[in-house]
Amino acid sequence: MTTEGKYTAKDDFSVILEREILQCISQDLRNLLRKAGHKILATVEEIRIRASRPVILQNYNGDWFLYKDGTLSDNCCGDVYIAMQEEIQKTLELMSENSIYAYQDEIKNGFITIKGGHRVGIAGKTVLDTNSVKNIRDVSSLNIRISREIPGCSSGVARHLVYGGKGVRNTLIVSPPQCGKTTMLRDIARFLGDGMASIKFRGVKVGIIDERAELAACFRGVPQNRVGIRTDVLDGCPKQIGIMMLLRSMSPEVIITDEIGNRGDFESIMKAVNSGVKVITSVHGHSLSDIRKRQDISELMQSRVFERYVILSCANGPGTVEEIIDGETLHTLEKRREAPCS
Amino acid sequence: MLLKIAGSLITIISAAMIGYIYSRECSKRPQQLRTLQGLLNMLENEISFMSNVLVSSFERICSGSDDVVTVFFRDTARILREKNGMNASEAWEESIRGNIEQTALNKEDTEILISFGKMLGNSDTEGQIGNIRLALEQLKLQEKKAEEVKAKNAAMYRSLGLLGGIAIVIILL
Numbered sequence: 001m002t003t004e005g006k007y008t009a010k011d012d013f014s015v016i017l018e019r020e021i022l023q024c025i026s027q028d029l030r031n032l033l034r035k036a037g038h039k040i041l042a043t044v045e046e047i048r049i050r051a052s053r054p055v056i057l058q059n060y061n062g063d064w065f066l067y068k069d070g071t072l073s074d075n076c077c078g079d080v081y082i083a084m085q086e087e088i089q090k091t092l093e094l095m096s097e098n099s100i101y102a103y104q105d106e107i108k109n110g111f112i113t114i115k116g117g118h119r120v121g122i123a124g125k126t127v128l129d130t131n132s133v134k135n136i137r138d139v140s141s142l143n144i145r146i147s148r149e150i151p152g153c154s155s156g157v158a159r160h161l162v163y164g165g166k167g168v169r170n171t172l173i174v175s176p177p178q179c180g181k182t183t184m185l186r187d188i189a190r191f192l193g194d195g196m197a198s199i200k201f202r203g204v205k206v207g208i209i210d211e212r213a214e215l216a217a218c219f220r221g222v223p224q225n226r227v228g229i230r231t232d233v234l235d236g237c238p239k240q241i242g243i244m245m246l247l248r249s250m251s252p253e254v255i256i257t258d259e260i261g262n263r264g265d266f267e268s269i270m271k272a273v274n275s276g277v278k279v280i281t282s283v284h285g286h287s288l289s290d291i292r293k294r295q296d297i298s299e300l301m302q303s304r305v306f307e308r309y310v311i312l313s314c315a316n317g318p319g320t321v322e323e324i325i326d327g328e329t330l331h332t333l334e335k336r337r338e339a340p341c342s
Numbered sequence: 343m344l345l346k347i348a349g350s351l352i353t354i355i356s357a358a359m360i361g362y363i364y365s366r367e368c369s370k371r372p373q374q375l376r377t378l379q380g381l382l383n384m385l386e387n388e389i390s391f392m393s394n395v396l397v398s399s400f401e402r403i404c405s406g407s408d409d410v411v412t413v414f415f416r417d418t419a420r421i422l423r424e425k426n427g428m429n430a431s432e433a434w435e436e437s438i439r440g441n442i443e444q445t446a447l448n449k450e451d452t453e454i455l456i457s458f459g460k461m462l463g464n465s466d467t468e469g470q471i472g473n474i475r476l477a478l479e480q481l482k483l484q485e486k487k488a489e490e491v492k493a494k495n496a497a498m499y500r501s502l503g504l505l506g507g508i509a510i511v512i513i514l515l
Contacts, residue, residue: 027427089464090429098422098430098463099395101470135466 013042013148020116021047021144026090029055032081035070045178045318047144051085060178060317088139095120106213108133117147117217117224147217149225153180153319154187157310158196160324160333161188161280165202168192168254170273170305170327173282174291175312180319181282182214182258184312186225188280189215189256193228206231207252209242215258243268247275254278266296273305287311288325304328350515354507361503365496370446372488377409378455379481386474389467396430396463397422413441414455434459454480 022030029049033041036057046058054076055066064072068079095114096103106112110133111121121143127135154161161171171188175181195203206228210216216223218235227233232250234242239257246252255272257265260281269279285291288309292298300306309325315336324334381403388399400419404412417437421428428436438455447455458477461469 023425030427093429093464094425094427096463097395097397098433099397099399100464101389101467102393102395104466 016116017041017146020114021118021146024091024095024114026087026094029081029083029087029091032066032068032070036066036072040064040072044146046146047142049083049088049091049142049144051088051140052082054080055083060314085138085140088142091142092120092122092139104135107136110136111212113213113217113219115219115224117149117214117219119145119147119212119214119217121145147214147225148183149186150180150183150319151187151190151226154184154191155196155198156321157184157324158188158191158201159199160308160310162192162196162199162201165200166204166253168204168278168280169307170278171280171308171310172300172306172327173280173310173312174285174288175282176286176314177284178318179312179314181312184310184319185256185258185280185282186215186227189227189231191228192254192256192280193231203228203230204253205251207246207250207255208233209237209239209246209255209257210235211237211239211242211258215256240264240268243272247272247277252277254280256280258282259284263296266300269300270303270305279305286313287322288330301327308333346515350511353511353514354504357507357510358500358504361499361501361506364499364503367446368492368495368499371448371451372485372492374409374411374446375451375481375485375488377407378411379478379485381407381412381415382474382478382481386471389470389474393467410445411447413444414438417441430463431459431461434462451481451484454484 018034022033025033033047040057040059043059043061044057045060048056048058057064057066057072062074064074065076066072066081068081093100096107096112100107103112107122110123111119113119121141122136122139123141124136124139126133127137160169162168173181173184175184189206189208191201193203193206195201208215208227208231210218210233213236215225216227216231216233216235217225218233221235223231223233232246232252234246237245239260243255243257246255255277257279258281260266260269260283269281272279283291283297285294288311292301304327306327308327309323311322311325313320313322313336315322320336321334322336323332325331326333384403385399388394388402392399394402397419400415404415404419414434414437417440418430418433421433421436422430435456438452438459442452454477458473461473463470465473
């Protein structure tokens with residue numbers, strides 16, 4: 001069964017913005033943001049609130065300062081809106097549903113995930129307990145990263161990642177920060193789990209290890225994003241442990257995880273591949289030669305684990321597919337086209 | 343004569359009843375303070391063991407009770423559900439100020455409750471528990487005082503009612 005077409009009616013982004021983000025922001029700032037044109041808000045990737053400094057909205061064009069009259073401008077002078085620390089504290093309270101204690105473990109790690117899967121980074125004075133962070137108090141900066149589902153943004157690369165009715169290729173997505181890596185990965189999970197009729201792909205069982213709660217964006221355990229109907233999500237679990245857990249417990253056919261980095265991650269990916277499970281993952285980097293410099297990854301590359309490399313960039317906005325490379329021959333299969341994700 | 347006796351009896355009985363009702367009013371406050379302590383104890387459990395978010399904690403602790411003081415929790419939960427930008431302490435204060443008239447609580451109790459609300463939901467679990475314990479201790483003291491007042495006043499109102507009734511009868515006779 002495939003559920004294509006179900007997602008064609010995209011939710012109006014301004015509704016999402018209102019319901020999920022603005023409702024968590026303290027009153028004054030919320031009203032100002034409402035006044036600011038939806039045109040820029042619709043493309044915003046980050047809202048950064050820093051104590052005693054201007055509020056900055058960021059989209060792929062750069063940053064925009066919020067003025068006291070609700071206008072946005074790309075230069076900072078005169079009547080910019082300065083956020084107060086109390087406002088930040090209050091915003092954090094609203095985001096944690098007035099229950100900071102329930103989000104303590106997340107705050108310890110420096111971010112919380114709010115309903116809708118948006119991630120809010122927190123910085124301030126850390127309270128240490130011997131050598132681990134126990135709490136962050138006197139919060140001075142919030143970074144609201146607006147997560148955007150773009151159903152269909154992986155349709156351009158889909159045909160390269162799968163073969164036959166059920167075959168999936170081990171894939172590594174290489175992307176600089178903020179270029180739609182997570183969005184792409186999420187959509188890949190969705191189409192793998194749902195199936196895609198246009199390329200005659202039946203769905204497979206997908207397991208997501210969502211270490212930083214970004215991919216599926218679980219809110220109280222339930223994925224907030226569409227990650228496919230055959231998809232299981234292990235939320236907040238470190239990749240090494242998570243991959244082994246999923247292998248044992250959920251018998252996935254594909255494992256998807258975001259931003260591999262350390263040695264342990266690579267080892268557990270090898271384990272998964274060796275036990276016959278396909279892996280789709282992502283890594284920070286600008287090009288293949290860029291990541292080849294990193295020892296751990298170059299080992300993985302040499303062992304020909306990945307059958308496809310997808311290189312992303314921001315050239316035509318986030319989610320531009322720069323190149324798709326065959327892992328075996330390192331031949332380019334496809335070059336940059338128009339951005340499917342902007 | 344018979345009419346006079348009947349009239350006096352009715353007067354005495356009704357006066358005694360008024361006294362009785364007043365004396366019962368006195369026992370309301372200690373009883374409400376006790377209920378509040380019970381609710382706060384439950385809140386402590388919700389926060390420390392279940393790590394439930396505030397709104398659902400409030401709704402849960404109210405679900406088993408229909409005592410008048412649950413109105414504070416219900417109303418706070420309602421305000422927070424509306425999501426109009428109020429944080430927990432503001433919502434709590436509004437709910438206390440708006441509903442205190444319905445209860446038998448006095449000004450001192452109100453102050454304790456409002457200062458309890460200042461910390462509501464904005465700190466870690468330990469902070470929340472400390473805050474709840476502090477409020478519990480203060481409410482216990484208030485309950486003790488209220489019991490003393492009750493012991494004094496309840497007896498007074500009862501005898502005042504009865505004696506007042508008799509006095510009226512004597513004067514009218």
